Amino acid sequence: MTELLDAPNQPRELVDYNLFTSHPVLVEALAREGAGAAHEHLADCGARFGTAEMFALADAANRNPPVLKTLDRFGNRRDEVEFHPAWHELMRRLVAEGLHTGPWAHPTSGAHVARAAAYMLWAEIENGTQCPATMTYGAVPVLARQPNDFAEWLPRLLSREYDLRQLPISAKRGALIGMGMTEKQGGSDVRANTTRADAAGPSGPGREYRLNGHKWFFSAPMCDGFLVLAQAEGGLSCFFMPRLLPDGALNSFRLLRLKDKLGNRSNASSEVEFQDAYCVLVGGEGRGVPTILEMGVYTRLDNAIGSAGILHQCVAQAIHHCRYRRAFGRLLIDQPLMRNVLADLALESEAAIVLAMRLARAFDRQDDESEAALRRVLTPVAKYWICKRAPLVAAEAMEVLGGNGYVEEGPIARRYRETPLNSIWEGSGNVMCLDVLRALAREPQARDALADMLQKGRGGDARYNQYVGALLSQLADSSDAEARARRITENLALAVQAAILIEHGSPAAEAFIASRIASGAPGVFGTLPTGVNFQGLIVRALSP
Numbered sequence: 001m002t003e004l005l006d007a008p009n010q011p012r013e014l015v016d017y018n019l020f021t022s023h024p025v026l027v028e029a030l031a032r033e034g035a036g037a038a039h040e041h042l043a044d045c046g047a048r049f050g051t052a053e054m055f056a057l058a059d060a061a062n063r064n065p066p067v068l069k070t071l072d073r074f075g076n077r078r079d080e081v082e083f084h085p086a087w088h089e090l091m092r093r094l095v096a097e098g099l100h101t102g103p104w105a106h107p108t109s110g111a112h113v114a115r116a117a118a119y120m121l122w123a124e125i126e127n128g129t130q131c132p133a134t135m136t137y138g139a140v141p142v143l144a145r146q147p148n149d150f151a152e153w154l155p156r157l158l159s160r161e162y163d164l165r166q167l168p169i170s171a172k173r174g175a176l177i178g179m180g181m182t183e184k185q186g187g188s189d190v191r192a193n194t195t196r197a198d199a200a201g202p203s204g205p206g207r208e209y210r211l212n213g214h215k216w217f218f219s220a221p222m223c224d225g226f227l228v229l230a231q232a233e234g235g236l237s238c239f240f241m242p243r244l245l246p247d248g249a250l251n252s253f254r255l256l257r258l259k260d261k262l263g264n265r266s267n268a269s270s271e272v273e274f275q276d277a278y279c280v281l282v283g284g285e286g287r288g289v290p291t292i293l294e295m296g297v298y299t300r301l302d303n304a305i306g307s308a309g310i311l312h313q314c315v316a317q318a319i320h321h322c323r324y325r326r327a328f329g330r331l332l333i334d335q336p337l338m339r340n341v342l343a344d345l346a347l348e349s350e351a352a353i354v355l356a357m358r359l360a361r362a363f364d365r366q367d368d369e370s371e372a373a374l375r376r377v378l379t380p381v382a383k384y385w386i387c388k389r390a391p392l393v394a395a396e397a398m399e400v401l402g403g404n405g406y407v408e409e410g411p412i413a414r415r416y417r418e419t420p421l422n423s424i425w426e427g428s429g430n431v432m433c434l435d436v437l438r439a440l441a442r443e444p445q446a447r448d449a450l451a452d453m454l455q456k457g458r459g460g461d462a463r464y465n466q467y468v469g470a471l472l473s474q475l476a477d478s479s480d481a482e483a484r485a486r487r488i489t490e491n492l493a494l495a496v497q498a499a500i501l502i503e504h505g506s507p508a509a510e511a512f513i514a515s516r517i518a519s520g521a522p523g524v525f526g527t528l529p530t531g532v533n534f535q536g537l538i539v540r541a542l543s544p
């Protein structure tokens, strides 16, 4: 009997599948990095996050961007953002999963790694919701340094209830945190901030101040509180600013406009002004940068995790497409050149995932000095490299889907538009590379921890040994280091990725060394040497 098909030779949607169990690389990484006990939980997350309903919610939240309501119909200030119900449903599920603060609420062994894996799965589906979740994840350790000042806040931040009601913190069942650093005249160089903070009485941590000024980027403005940088008498300082005052009145900051963004459309990013806004000092006066950077370390980890997740979903969609689509008499997956493209994409995905997961392990070992030192340098390395590779992977995956790849209805376009963002915010590419140089120059322990890690890959492979030898000489040469910082960071990232693959005997190690270590800087995808087991790499990214 002839099949009646409207659209012959088109794949079915890649939905209703287990995002975790279908991804051997992530399954292995979870166990390897110390969170094997969370396997069942991750398998459960993988099934629940991979449903057609979740994909549809993500699409709806991004097709119906938030709307700013500055005034009510009588002209009273509202300063609220209205979201599509899909956004709230996604936020409800994300918070219920503990993806925002789970490791702080339950600091068990492997908690940050397990969360990293789950967060990566979430990143495959929706990314706007990850903005407030990530900022809350990073803010908790900062606020926890002043437990008495934030006694009402901390339990609500650790809660698994998404409470979108605009109420003072005492009446809420759950809460989320945003942050404000960037001003019109400077984002990377926050020392240029002009927003002023004046003590309302005695000064010092936990004391009341008043903020006057603005922030040019202020994402997720419906959060319940914000960490904000401003100039106090003692210098640039960090403040906690609640959205509502204890009596329920709006704090004195005004939402002026929402950004019209390339991607990340489900999430609101606003411009704000403060007029005598109430806030309290976090950390000491003049300690604004180190205080907010403590948050920044976690958000940068999440940038790496998030980009690895988006990148992997693009690769999975490309592989799936080729398993169903025929051209010139054969399935695309059986065309030798397409197999090379898919295998190369899968290899990039594997390298991103092992790096992000290894980095997450350094966050689980908070008391281990060598892991802390490694975290210091590996965080900007991973943030830089994984975020930089993501748009390239997304673009290639889009092409694998042919014309359908370029269409908004498909799975890649939104993800492609999302990919540059993680590279820009929370320390843009150059800023990350300069941070790598700073860590290596100022923290000998970080340099040692990195050298130890690279050493673990040394031994059998002469190409890797030579690469690392040259890299160490490159690091020892400080001439024109700033101008070379991107090359240094890229080489470090590739060496660390290779070291992890070699140390753990990944079947991807040989292809990685041949294509990224032995043959110069990585170029376009689909240029692996012909001896590589293409199929072996592909099934590690998406099992059939």
Ligand SMILES: Cc1cc2nc3c(=O)[nH]c(=O)nc-3n(C[C@H](O)[C@H](O)[C@H](O)COP(=O)(O)OP(=O)(O)OC[C@H]3O[C@@H](n4cnc5c(N)ncnc54)[C@H](O)[C@@H]3O)c2cc1C
Pocket (backbone or CB within 6 Å): 178, 179, 180, 181, 182, 183, 185, 186, 187, 188, 189, 217, 218, 219, 220, 261, 264, 269, 421, 424, 425, 426, 427, 428, 429, 430, 431, 434
């Ligand atoms: C969607 C979105 C949401 C955001 N949300 C927030 C938010 O919630 N809160 C917040 O505070 N900010 C937020 N930001 C702002 C973001 O963090 C900044 O845009 C970013 O830090 C860069 O700052 P800038 O835009 O002022 O650029 P600049 O600081 O002017 O930098 C421009 C370029 O110069 C490079 N550069 C800077 N210094 C050097 C140097 N010394 N050497 C070489 N190159 C250098 C940078 O890498 C960058 O590429 C958001 C941005 C976006 C796009």
